[in-house]
Amino acid sequence: MKVACSSCNLRELCMPISFGAEDMKRLDEVVATRHHVKQGELLFRDGEPFKSLFAIRTGFFKTSVSTPDGHEQVTGFQMAGEIIGLDGIVSDQHSCNAVALEDAEVCVMPFANVEELSREFPVLQRHVHKIMSREIVRENSMMLLIGNMRSEERLAAFLLNLVQRLHARGFSQTEIVLRMSREEIGSYLGMKLETVSRAFSKFSDEGIIEVKQRYVGILNAAALKKIVNPTGCV
Amino acid sequence: MKVACSSCNLRELCMPISFGAEDMKRLDEVVATRHHVKQGELLFRDGEPFKSLFAIRTGFFKTSVSTPDGHEQVTGFQMAGEIIGLDGIVSDQHSCNAVALEDAEVCVMPFANVEELSREFPVLQRHVHKIMSREIVRENSMMLLIGNMRSEERLAAFLLNLVQRLHARGFSQTEIVLRMSREEIGSYLGMKLETVSRAFSKFSDEGIIEVKQRYVGILNAAALKKIVNPTGCV
DNA sequence: GTCGGGTTTTGATGCATATCAAAAGATAGT
DNA sequence: ACTATCTTTTGATATGCATCAAAACCCGAC
Numbered sequence: 001m002k003v004a005c006s007s008c009n010l011r012e013l014c015m016p017i018s019f020g021a022e023d024m025k026r027l028d029e030v031v032a033t034r035h036h037v038k039q040g041e042l043l044f045r046d047g048e049p050f051k052s053l054f055a056i057r058t059g060f061f062k063t064s065v066s067t068p069d070g071h072e073q074v075t076g077f078q079m080a081g082e083i084i085g086l087d088g089i090v091s092d093q094h095s096c097n098a099v100a101l102e103d104a105e106v107c108v109m110p111f112a113n114v115e116e117l118s119r120e121f122p123v124l125q126r127h128v129h130k131i132m133s134r135e136i137v138r139e140n141s142m143m144l145l146i147g148n149m150r151s152e153e154r155l156a157a158f159l160l161n162l163v164q165r166l167h168a169r170g171f172s173q174t175e176i177v178l179r180m181s182r183e184e185i186g187s188y189l190g191m192k193l194e195t196v197s198r199a200f201s202k203f204s205d206e207g208i209i210e211v212k213q214r215y216v217g218i219l220n221a222a223a224l225k226k227i228v229n230p231t232g233c234v
Numbered sequence: 235m236k237v238a239c240s241s242c243n244l245r246e247l248c249m250p251i252s253f254g255a256e257d258m259k260r261l262d263e264v265v266a267t268r269h270h271v272k273q274g275e276l277l278f279r280d281g282e283p284f285k286s287l288f289a290i291r292t293g294f295f296k297t298s299v300s301t302p303d304g305h306e307q308v309t310g311f312q313m314a315g316e317i318i319g320l321d322g323i324v325s326d327q328h329s330c331n332a333v334a335l336e337d338a339e340v341c342v343m344p345f346a347n348v349e350e351l352s353r354e355f356p357v358l359q360r361h362v363h364k365i366m367s368r369e370i371v372r373e374n375s376m377m378l379l380i381g382n383m384r385s386e387e388r389l390a391a392f393l394l395n396l397v398q399r400l401h402a403r404g405f406s407q408t409e410i411v412l413r414m415s416r417e418e419i420g421s422y423l424g425m426k427l428e429t430v431s432r433a434f435s436k437f438s439d440e441g442i443i444e445v446k447q448r449y450v451g452i453l454n455a456a457a458l459k460k461i462v463n464p465t466g467c468v
Numbered sequence: 469g470t471c472g473g474g475t476t477t478t479g480a481t482g483c484a485t486a487t488c489a490a491a492a493g494a495t496a497g498t
Numbered sequence: 499a500c501t502a503t504c505t506t507t508t509g510a511t512a513t514g515c516a517t518c519a520a521a522a523c524c525c526g527a528c
Binding site for chain 1: 299300301302303305307309320321322323324325329330349352353354356359360362363364365366367368369370371373374375376377378380381382383421423424463464465
């Protein structure tokens with residue numbers, strides 16, 4: 001079952017938009033194969049040789065790095081239409097682990113293909129640069145989040161970010177089914193799982209959200225935004 | 235005073251290494267002009283339109299982002315041979331501030347030039363990708379640092395990183411003159427200036443370092459490494 | 469040299485979050 | 499359906515770092 005980029009409904013997310021049908025056909029060449037990853041399995045692992053970027057077609061991933069003593073730091077959660085593997089370019093080997101948090105399918109894009117077609121299509125080249133820049137900016141804001149905000153602000157920002165990305169993919173603007181555990185959220189946000197749980201309970205008590213296990217209903221998005229940014233400006 | 239990349243002693247740091255004399259001449263075209271930035275001045279500011287990347291020729295910069303309520307998070311310190319401005323690519327405007335911490339000179343590389351020459355020279359293309367990937371990896375490790383380590387571990391890691399980069403530029407392996415304040419270090423590492431100061435004092439009391447204002451002498455690098463990574467493995 | 473403003477150090481105290489612990493709830497395998 | 503295991507919640511306590519405060523120190527301006 002071959003699904004070409006040109007006919008993929010995630011095209012606008014992982015490919016440049018301003019592409020003619022003609023060019024789009026050529027662009028299909030970036031994707032060599034597709035690959036299924038079962039829940040809990042690794043797509044790639046820290047230290048593994050880097051060959052390809054991966055575009056997520058379906059499913060949900062987390063990426064993480066570890067301290068020598070085995071403490072894990074989740075560095076990101078990725079969903080359909082997002083690209084993972086950029087960390088591997090610099091040293092030709094991956095520097096983090098990517099684990100599927102639910103059964104997933106990815107498009108394997110050999111980086112040699114990406115670079116070759118990038119030289120031919122400036123719009124693709126620009127797109128690749130933007131994707132990498134976006135990741136740099138995202139991580140900047142994560143540093144701000146972890147370094148400067150308190151636990152409840154972090155969780156509020158996390159939920160808003162998640163729901164915004166899901167909404168961009170056609171899901172509800174008010175309902176989330178979390179794919180990750182409290183511990184993984186905590187690792188991502190630089191806090192312990194108990195603190196995550198307490199923050200959930202607090203928001204729930206205040207009527208801002210509704211929590212039932214991994215289901216989260218957002219009852220008062222404005223309140224969440226106010227927690228992240230109390231002044232309301234910007 | 236025109237200094238071409240081909241005759242710049244920082245060439246190995248900001249340009250691809252495997253370049254013939256012929257190609258190197260063409261590569262000089264990436265740099266449009268040079269620009270002086272006085273200590274305390276901004277090279278670019280959050281929200282400003284993005285036109286160019288900047289290669290640092292001399293001097294020392296910090297980049298930072300801010301919360302709406304004005305709290306600053308330093309996202310990096312950059313020295314000679316390093317590239318700044320990558321954050322601006324994604325949305326055609328800068329998303330952080332870059333301030334010179336000492337009088338500096340930068341090479342202005344219009345991004346249009348970079349992209350055009352990248353298409354022509356695969357080795358430059360690869361280089362640009364690596365620089366962006368390196369920044370992504372660096373920020374991953376900063377998330378690990380801020381999210382998982384305690385204050386003394388963070389400062390130890392910071393000092394080791396700084397001295398390693400300075401050493402790569404021909405400076406001492408054991409002596410640093412800090413260009414940034416305790417507050418800026420603290421912001422970068424997600425802690426308060428008092429905590430930074432206390433950690434300095436502690437290391438000094440233990441004979442691991444020698445501190446006199448912004449001068450730091452590293453007396454026992456092994457001890458610093460052990461603080462970052464107690465198990466000693468890896 | 470002296471004054472004034474900024475930076476750094478050090479001490480005392482408080483608070484947010486980590487840690488420890490245990491129960492409740494969900495999930496998967498037999 | 500039932501048990502074993504994992505996840506989540508909640509409570510009690512501990513602690514690392516922030517906060518508040520003040521003194522010491524440094525640097526540049528005059």
